[in-house]
Amino acid sequence: MSSEEKVLKVSKIEHGTVIDHIPAGRALYVLRLLGLTGKEGVIISLAMNIPSRKLGKKDVVKVEGLELSEDQVNKLALIAPSATINIIKDYEVSTKMKISIPEVISGILKCKNPNCITRKEREPVISSFRVVKRKPLLLRCEYCGRFLTEEDVVEQLTGG
Amino acid sequence: MWAGRDVISILDFTREDLEELFRVARRMEEIERRGSDILRGRIVATAFFEPSTRTRLSFEAAAHRLGASVISLHPTVASLAKGESLADTLRMLDGYADVIVMRSRLEGAAKMAAEICVNPVINGGDGTQHHPTQAMIDLYTIKRLKGGVDGLVVGVLGDLKYGRAATSFIFGLTRYRLERIYLISPPELRVREDVMMELDRLGAPIHEVTDLEEALPELDVLYVTRIQKERFPDPAEYERVKGSYRVKLSLLRKAKKDMIIMHPLPRVDELPYEVDRTPHAAYFKQASFGVPVRMAILSLVLGAVVE
Numbered sequence: 001m002s003s004e005e006k007v008l009k010v011s012k013i014e015h016g017t018v019i020d021h022i023p024a025g026r027a028l029y030v031l032r033l034l035g036l037t038g039k040e041g042v043i044i045s046l047a048m049n050i051p052s053r054k055l056g057k058k059d060v061v062k063v064e065g066l067e068l069s070e071d072q073v074n075k076l077a078l079i080a081p082s083a084t085i086n087i088i089k090d091y092e093v094s095t096k097m098k099i100s101i102p103e104v105i106s107g108i109l110k111c112k113n114p115n116c117i118t119r120k121e122r123e124p125v126i127s128s129f130r131v132v133k134r135k136p137l138l139l140r141c142e143y144c145g146r147f148l149t150e151e152d153v154v155e156q157l158t159g160g
Numbered sequence: 161m162w163a164g165r166d167v168i169s170i171l172d173f174t175r176e177d178l179e180e181l182f183r184v185a186r187r188m189e190e191i192e193r194r195g196s197d198i199l200r201g202r203i204v205a206t207a208f209f210e211p212s213t214r215t216r217l218s219f220e221a222a223a224h225r226l227g228a229s230v231i232s233l234h235p236t237v238a239s240l241a242k243g244e245s246l247a248d249t250l251r252m253l254d255g256y257a258d259v260i261v262m263r264s265r266l267e268g269a270a271k272m273a274a275e276i277c278v279n280p281v282i283n284g285g286d287g288t289q290h291h292p293t294q295a296m297i298d299l300y301t302i303k304r305l306k307g308g309v310d311g312l313v314v315g316v317l318g319d320l321k322y323g324r325a326a327t328s329f330i331f332g333l334t335r336y337r338l339e340r341i342y343l344i345s346p347p348e349l350r351v352r353e354d355v356m357m358e359l360d361r362l363g364a365p366i367h368e369v370t371d372l373e374e375a376l377p378e379l380d381v382l383y384v385t386r387i388q389k390e391r392f393p394d395p396a397e398y399e400r401v402k403g404s405y406r407v408k409l410s411l412l413r414k415a416k417k418d419m420i421i422m423h424p425l426p427r428v429d430e431l432p433y434e435v436d437r438t439p440h441a442a443y444f445k446q447a448s449f450g451v452p453v454r455m456a457i458l459s460l461v462l463g464a465v466v467e
């Protein structure tokens with residue numbers, strides 16, 4: 001039995017979501033992004049730096065009773081683009097989803113340029129970024145052209 | 161295809177679009193003085209939320225030359241003072257006019273305007289990157305004075321970080337096959353990283369230098385822009401570098417005989433008056449193309465054909 005399998009056997013959940021293949025070290029960010037503090041009372045298992053064939057090392061997060069909204073999946077893609085989402089029903093994986101970053105990300109992130117039109121609250125315009133590079137992530141504001149780096153994105157989505 | 165189109169960034173236009181524009185502009189040069197009425201009954205709105213003299217007046221002159229009427233919003237208007245949003249002001253103008261020419265300090269304002277307005281929006285300058293109609297005039301000037309743009313060595317001098325005319329011009333050059341583009345600026349005012357990456361992606365033959373003298377002997381075109389003192393965190397640094405980015409008469413001995421000097425104007429002391437008398441000075445000619453090129457832009461966007 002590989003160490004990966006061992007971890008997955010720990011604390012099975014009846015219904016909920018397993019987020020697998022999170023880049024190593026980002027599991028806590030994922031929890032923060034999902035707004036989970038541990039005080040909710042549901043079972044949350046978290047494993048970090050597990051050996052992974054695909055990633056070298058990875059993190060895994062399992063949350064009982066969790067259903068991800070579309071918005072949460074989109075945000076998750078930005079900080080954990082390699083992640084896979086397994087939806088668990090009656091202790092079995094019922095659906096497997098791979099997430100990916102869309103070409104254009106609108107509304108989730110904030111432009112760093114204070115002079116950008118998307119930063120003006122009274123103007124009817126939603127922020128919009130186009131992917132320039134995926135690894136490491138680099139985005140360009142469609143309104144002012146400024147870059148947003150992977151660090152900027154993680155910081156914005158997890159508050160640091 | 162130009163009819164009904166917004167003019168937001170020079171990068172939205174292909175070489176073919178530009179060639180079509182330049183054909184019409186040439187025709188406009190011929191009819192500029194006697195005028196035309198191809199835009200009679202049309203209304204052009206100018207909305208300059210940031211002061212401008214040349215761009216606004218040349219658009220208004222272009223509109224009048226073609227028989228259109230002009231309505232103008234000045235930055236001091238009461239509605240903006242009362243805090244009305246840019247978007248609401250633009251929606252109002254969109255209801256009154258057939259095309260809006262605007263300028264704003266806010267970056268991306270023209271793109272937003274294009275999204276909310278039914279009628280075409282022409283960007284008369286926003287933020288630090290886009291001034292597409294100036295770039296069209298600049299490329300037209302090179303075409304008229306040098307016969308074409310392909311194969312030339314062009315130097316762009318001055319504030320390449322905040323100068324929107326310079327950035328738009330450099331973006332415009334990527335539509336042609338230049339031999340080399342020299343970007344000449346003090347290190348503090350180099351082209352921004354995101355702009356440089358875009359230029360790389362477009363395959364522009366860019367060479368960055370800090371010394372004008374190094375590039376000068378090779379240049380067919382020298383495009384000069386103003387370096388503003390306010391851009392330097394340290395005024396002493398400005399005092400130290402400003403002389404190196406001034407086009408002195410003595411320096412021009414090193415230039416090719418037929419090199420042309422361009423400048424989007426207004427100028428301060430980066431281009432001394434004694435240069436005006438040299439055969440290199442092309443900036444007044446360049447300024448004179450402002451109205452015919454903008455006549456061409458208005459007529460194309462409004463789908464009016466010049467006979």
Ligand SMILES: [Zn+2]
Nearest residue numbers: 111116141144
């Ligand atoms: Zn922006």
